[in-house]
Amino acid sequence: MLTIAQDTYDAIVAHAKRDHPDEACGVVAGPEGSDRPERFVEMVNAAGSPTFYEFDSTDLLALYREMDDRDEEPIVIYHSHTATEAYPSVTDIGLASEPGAHYVLVSTREHGNNDGPVEFRSYRIVDGVVTEEEVDVVPALPGPENGTGAT
Amino acid sequence: MTIEVRIPTILRTYTDGEKAVSGEGASLAALIDDLEANHPGIKERLIDDGDLRRFVNVYVNDEDVRFIGGLEAALTDGDQVVVLPAVAGG
Numbered sequence: 001m002l003t004i005a006q007d008t009y010d011a012i013v014a015h016a017k018r019d020h021p022d023e024a025c026g027v028v029a030g031p032e033g034s035d036r037p038e039r040f041v042e043m044v045n046a047a048g049s050p051t052f053y054e055f056d057s058t059d060l061l062a063l064y065r066e067m068d069d070r071d072e073e074p075i076v077i078y079h080s081h082t083a084t085e086a087y088p089s090v091t092d093i094g095l096a097s098e099p100g101a102h103y104v105l106v107s108t109r110e111h112g113n114n115d116g117p118v119e120f121r122s123y124r125i126v127d128g129v130v131t132e133e134e135v136d137v138v139p140a141l142p143g144p145e146n147g148t149g150a151t
Numbered sequence: 152m153t154i155e156v157r158i159p160t161i162l163r164t165y166t167d168g169e170k171a172v173s174g175e176g177a178s179l180a181a182l183i184d185d186l187e188a189n190h191p192g193i194k195e196r197l198i199d200d201g202d203l204r205r206f207v208n209v210y211v212n213d214e215d216v217r218f219i220g221g222l223e224a225a226l227t228d229g230d231q232v233v234v235l236p237a238v239a240g241g
Contacts, residue, residue, distance in 0.1 A: 053239060054239035055237065055238040057208045060208060060237070061210055061233060079240060089240065089241040090241075095240050097161045097238070098160065098161070100160065
């Protein structure tokens with residue numbers, strides 16, 4: 001199951017709507033091993049395409065260096081589909097390279113740039129196998145298990 | 152000559168879980184051959200048909216190797232190489 005804070009959920013949806021009809025993409029980073037999507041990072045779709053997304057290679061390196069410095073990992077990797085359902089494409093499955101991440105797919109096919117509901121679904125993609133999981137949107141993430149951090 | 156190579160999560164099965172390994176070689180191609188000798192199987196994940204795989208990014212001292220000669224990119228002692236799979240899809 002993916003547990004995600006409402007404001008992070010809203011930020012992903014807003015990004016997808018803003019970039020429609022091109023695909024939007026980004027990550028939500030969190031402490032290594034925590035499964036907590038805490039830090040929303042919008043990325044540029046270097047492909048600038050309605051049918052493809054790719055993080056710019058320089059931005060990708062900067063992102064991974066930053067996560068490394070902060071002892072973070074990508075908890076969520078999100079992108080949008082703008083004309084099809086929120087389900088991983090063959091390309092998505094073939095290129096998925098973070099077996100520990102939640103792959104979030106948003107589809108803006110119904111309302112495009114406008115207000116209105118979107119499909120928001122989450123998957124694990126491991127060795128070419130896609131497993132959908134439940135998405136639990138909460139007002140705020142629960143406190144870390146060690147109880148020392150703020151909620 | 153020693154070159155530090157940062158290994159992404161998905162390729163750590165070839166490095167016994169290590170995040171970084173060291174290798175040697177005067178070019179990226181030579182370095183990858185050296186890595187293959189110590190971590191069999193890794194080369195095939197980086198190279199396809201004699202060229203770097205389209206969706207694998209390799210950086211030498213923060214420069215994408217595609218802009219500095221690809222597999223022929225020159226390496227010197229102390230260089231840092233980072234391997235990162237592209238985050239991409241359709």
